[in-house]
Amino acid sequence: MRTQVVIVGGGPSGLLLSQLLYTRGIDSIVLERKTRDYVLGRIRAGVLEQGMMNLMAEAGVDARMRSEGIPHHGTLLAHNDTLFRIDFTKHTGTPVMVYGQTEVTRDLYDARAVWGGLTEFEVDGVEIHDFDRDAPFVTYHVRGGARRIDCDFVAGCDGFHGVSRASIPKTVRREYEKIYPFGWFGVLSETPPVAEELIYANSDRGFALCSMRNPQLSRYYIQCSISDKPEAWSDDTFWSELKRRIPCQHADQLVTGPSIEKSIAPLRSFVTEPMRWGRLFLCGDAAHIVPPTGAKGLNTAASDVHYLFEGLTRHYIDKDDKGLARYSEKALARVWKAERFSWWFSSIMHRFPDQSDFDLKMQRAELDVLRTSDAAQKALAENYVGLPY
Template sequence: MSTRRTQVAVIGAGPAGLLLAHLLRAEGIDVIVIERQTPDYVLGRIRAGVLERGTTDLLHQLGLGARLTAEGMVEDGFALADGEHLIRIDIAALTGKRVTVYGQTEVTRDLMDAAPARGIEIVYGASDVALHDLTDDRAAVTFSVDGVEQRIEADFIAGCDGFHGPSRKAIPMAERREFERVYPFGWLGILADVPPCHPELIYANGPKGFALASMRSPTRSRYYIQVPLTDRIEQWPEARLWDELEERFAPLAAGPVTRGPALEMSIAPLRSYVFETMRYGRLFLAGDSAHIVPPTGAKGLNLAASDVAYLSQAMIGHYRRGDDSGLDGYQAKALARIWKAERFSWFLTKLMHRFPDDGPFEHRMQSAELAYLAGSTAMQTAVAENYVGLPL
């Protein structure tokens, strides 16, 4: 087994891991990124596309905002809908900020493409990844590539390897603090190269439940509808889904629901999850390895970005000034923002979905909440502030 050393070993080459690696390398800190999948597989993940101002600021700070500026769609608002009534939330007027529609795949591609020139080593195809000696000054990650075993020792390990990765699992059971809510439905999504039906996102709550009209570009649309967890993708031929989307958005959208061949269709379950033990010894968790939010409100990628912003600042303080206060305070600082984002995603999920156990009373409460929102500048401002992202 070959052994080498780095200052920071990052597990996971998704946007969280790559963004952290870029932030550290920009300050001259040595970093190696370890990823179990291939680059094509990583880029094939279809994920969120709404970026908060804090996230775009980080990309511009790193000099990686050229394509974001050229291709991203800057949005001044979004809409919530109850039946046939559209409630526009003017986030620009209410907060002075905007969000940018730019797919997570594109963020990952920009970070990935810039890595070699910036001295960021990414090891792809790493199998059997395991973490060792996390409370020691010789913390290490072992893995195999093409059957060759390797060991990387590091001052710190950053677990950015998602909900199913090995980092969180390496923390002893006695040290874990976790909270979870699993929702009784999923989102059936379709991605297609068709123009959006509306210039801004629409979150709708109709008699059949939740639906979302969103976009990735002026020529690529992403739609979702709420489906029972028992549904399977085979039950939803493309024509059936397009019929459903047309029925739900025709009364709401500025334009028609244009049909086209699906680039991707899938059903994703929804959960709220927080793993509060974000530090254990020399291991720090960031992104989906520590928390999951429902996609309602588009907080997942943005929370990962705020995690790595805090973690990079803490590590830079350690290496540049010998100041460990940021490392010691990382968990508390990150969790304060995480729980606020979890609350907002939970609030929107409760407001805009039909839960199986809900009856006429709960549906009336949703309608009353939306009616109040429609007429209250104060409540619209609160929603807008959370949607554009709380300060880092």
């Protein structure tokens, strides 16, 4: 087979890139190691920046998001029972959209089916060849048979453990990483959200987050030990602990119910440089990971897609390679700002095992500055709704 762009990874970033390329008449094939049902079964964050929303509109897949998504014009921050609001619209004129990543992926797969985009599922043994030359190709196995695709470019959208980043020589890559000494224990429940907007809570017992997927589906998180196991937490134990970490006014209103999904996510900050080597380009988790505080993971992947789509469009339509040449530089400039925000937001909202009394006082002072300073609130709002591309 031959195509213009091989996209390794059939998650939202790979699908979005393929859909955008389709709107410009640029051919692509997507390779995914799991099944479609498996990809759609993954529960992920659901806060979309304006840039992500604009890309979905450009790709022609925003109709359901516009009708079913929940615009959020602010968010709530709490320290024990002290609660205040950051007004996104006041400070930036821009809301975010609560719309689950699973739904984004579903919309992209549905659109793909309409135009007949080729996706190879359950592929194994993917190898990327000659991407440092002018004629790269990708080999893999599917349904017991060996396949080869010749192409012009390869987009690595296959996540932290995928083959794409590992294909770049170690002598070329430089990796930066911070491992946080705790995780997030998350519960999904068919219950109404406790508040109309997200609540980020810093309590003496640790961090908590109250979020939602829709008016009858809530997602809650609490900071936990990285050694914890989801099965060790009963539903009653989780709800009791969550109530202890959020303001009393919301704890009293919390509607509890059976969990329909439980998971523990470790927290990590990670960036690899460069994000391009030859004709191989890394996107999303293949190149960088942020802590979930502030919902930057999918949105930072979207900005990568924007820069790569822009570069590929200029290459094929305008015969101009400047966008591709600067892809890594431009993507990383925004990535590091998102990393900074997620690191900073995590540092003021969580309890760290080695925090001194001084550290706790500084954390409290940081939250007081946010509560009382318009300038501090504006800076948080600008980063939360998404920096410009």
